[in-house]
Amino acid sequence: MPSPIEDYALLSDCRTGALVSREGDIDWLCLPRFDSPSLFGALLGDETHGRWSLRPSDPDATSQRRYIPDTFILVTRWETAGGIAEVHEFMPLHQTRTDVVRRVVGVSGSVEFDTELRLHFDYARTLPWVRQVGTPEVPALHATAGPEAVIVRGEAFVAEDHVHRATVTVQPGDTHDLVLSWFRSHERPPHPLDVEDAIARTRSWWQGWASGIEHDGPHREEVVRSLLVLRALTNKDTGGIVAAATTSLPEEFGGSRNWDYRFVWLRDTALTLEVLISHGFLAEAHHWRRWLLRAIAGEPGEVQIMYGIAGERDLAERELTSLPGYQNAGPVRIGNGAVDQYQGDVIGEVLVALEAARMAGLEEGDFSWPLQRALIGNVVDELDRPDNGIWEIRGEPQWFTHSRVMMWAALDRGVRAVREHGLPGDAAHWEEVRDALRREIDERGVDPELGCFVQHYGSHEVDASLLVLPQVGYCAADDPRMLRTVAQMEKTLIRDGFLLRYRTETGIDGLPGDEHPFLACSFWLVEQYAGSGRTEDARELMSRLLALTNDVGLLSEEYDVAAGRHAGNSPQALSHLTLIRAADALAGHIGRAADRR
Structure with a gap:
């Protein structure tokens, strides 16, 4: 079941947008434009219609979230029995590609995250052909459905009945990046994203735009x-x-x-x-x-x-x-x-x-x-x-x-x-x-x-x-x-x-x-x-x-x-x-x- 409508935050690259719930679920994402068919459609159904979840394994974890001021970079701070960690999520503003970035940042203690990926293209009408294409050092998941494809880098997912799961653990100062990139299936996957550069550019772009606002x-x-x-x-x-x-x-x-x-x-x-x-x-x-x-x-x-x-x-x-x-x-x-x-x-x-x-x-x-x-x-x-x-x-x-x-x-x-x-x-x-x-x-x-x-x-x-x-x-x-x-x-x-x-x-x-x-x-x-x-x-x-x-x-x-x-x-x-x-x-x-x- 989807979350209450008011529980969703928006990520945007000024071409399309993802809705992220307080529970850490991306339940709505249409690629590469707002009016494209959905990849994640749980908002209009449930997890079987497409969802990407990312939250601590601790069932009692609590969260607070905010945007970095004057941006659409979402920061969710999770507190668990074992420690504190943050998830920084955004869509880079890029001229030629479409990505969703979910960066896990360790703050204190040790925090384990579970992530679950359910890819359902074309308003949940199409299950993709999914294969592992990365290396042990740089794992990647490649999914193709007709004219569209995505590649998810950053973790070695394990498949079970069209669901892909992985676990991420962070200590203080650790960062772990999960990046989903969309591309046309007849083309080569885009190169791995430089996340540090993408965060800096995206933050600078939004805050630069906001700096021009006149309101007295x-x-x-x-x-x-x-x-x-x-x-x-x-x-x-x-x-x-x-x-x-x-x-x-x-x-x-x-x-x-x-x-x-x-x-x-x-x-x-x-x-x-x-x-x-x-x-x-x-x-x-x-x-x-x-x-x-x-x-x-x-x-x-x-x-x-x-x-x-x-x-x-x-x-x-x-x-x-x-x-x-x-x-x-x-x-x-x-x-x-x-x-x-x-x-x-x-x-x-x-x-x-x-x-x-x-x-x-x-x-x-x-x-x-x-x-x-x-x-x-x-x-x-x-x-x-x-x-x-x-x-x-x-x-x-x-x-x-x-x-x-x-x-x-x-x-x-x-x-x-x-x-x-x-x-x-x-x-x-x-x-x-x-x-x-x-x-x-x-x-x-x-x-x-x-x-x-x-x-x-x-x-x-x-x-x-x-x-x-x-x-x-x-x-x-x-x-x-x-x-x-x-x-x-x-x-x-x-x-x-x-x-x-x-x-x-x-x-x-x-x-x-x-x-x-x-x-x-x-x-x-x-x-x-x-x-x-x-x-x-x-x-x-x-x-x-x-x-x-x-x-x-x-x-x-x-x-x-x-x-x-x-x-x-x-x-x-x-x-x-x-x-x-x-x-x-x-x-x-x-x-x-x-x-x-």
Whole structure:
């Protein structure tokens, strides 16, 4: 059985990531990218679906863990009856190879470690051909499965029924390195890794990146860790930013709300881009804009809401039978059916983020503004089309108020680009359409009796996405309609002190079951409280939210308050970027980066 979701720490090489439990189990690792098939899949089943365990032989051993400051080098300190030892784990940031390093370091006494390797390629659908290829002095295990292979160096494993076991003993000052290296099976294995050099380079890279973080407000430690998470989820080659490191971790334990988040949503990426820009990282904006140009190149009318890490378009959703799901919450899905949805807010998010980059000093290239102009044309063309909304409902499309506001924002940013930056475009027409859309939203997106914004036209329900309206400048945070909207949210969407996305019992999403509070929504509420003068409410909610981070500062998608546990995919970019925005709001930085004038 896998560990609780909050018990996992992330290792990352900015291409893929491994999840390591408090018990010393790597239960999730997809190679060589986040969206590749898993090698270790116990997270969505049990040890028979792939796991690499490393922990003291002493069953009563206890542990504490931390990241080396401003890095993703994980240090787990084990205390046993016989002594103390540490495991230092990381994924080297390398240009041409993919490795996982697990270094055992003796501190005091004598500590024996057991390690168990269960290699199950392709989402546990393929058992590899495994052979010993090293020497007694440098033992190595070579495993091949179709197009992929790994080599594990550092210990002479003994095989028993597809399980490979070994024992490592360390004394004070001893170091013992176990290194797993991935490669394509038709190629020669990569040469042995220089672990000392890899540790130094990896530490230097992460800390060098973190040294560029600009933050002058409260909760600096949490903000820095969250920015590091966003960087860890960003592919260093392509610039694509995945929404989370995992697939199919359940929003409802035992339920079917299980989705694959290892792709690049334009919305989530645009929001990530804004917080990176507002904290001093303009180079990442340039890298992502180039990714965007490649991904949506061609006919603007064919733009998708999400893409693969390198801009792939074919993300068809399918179900796996080889993995039973996290604590049997099935089905396990790879790909995501939302790729075929129309979500009217997405282009607005992209245009808002690109304006932030423009105002931060990123100059428009030969294709970047023509692309944005074409996207604005797409908004105009689709103006009369209902959509599936930010929450990707699988019920009937609706006229979602949040989506309509983000279409307004796209047009507004187009007008501002022409009027304020002198870029070419039909600002007069865009302004006319924008203003007409505002009149429509003000009339149809507000409940005539309650005086609050509504989830969609014709509804009396509220939706947490309405908290975005003041962020993009549609109205002020203390607009009477927003204040009434918040009051209605507090009445109908607060569960155990945190905010739900919407009421699932209305059937709007076309899915069975329920879900837990979505953490990004509560961080948005912190921002709203701060913007409308409810400072103490903002601080109190922020404190309760930060208490939900795990021992190494990570957040998943949702939180099960009753059980006191994380739920949904993890670590989740949207949770971390909204944490950063909430901290910024508490420091007085209200609204999107481009509107802080």
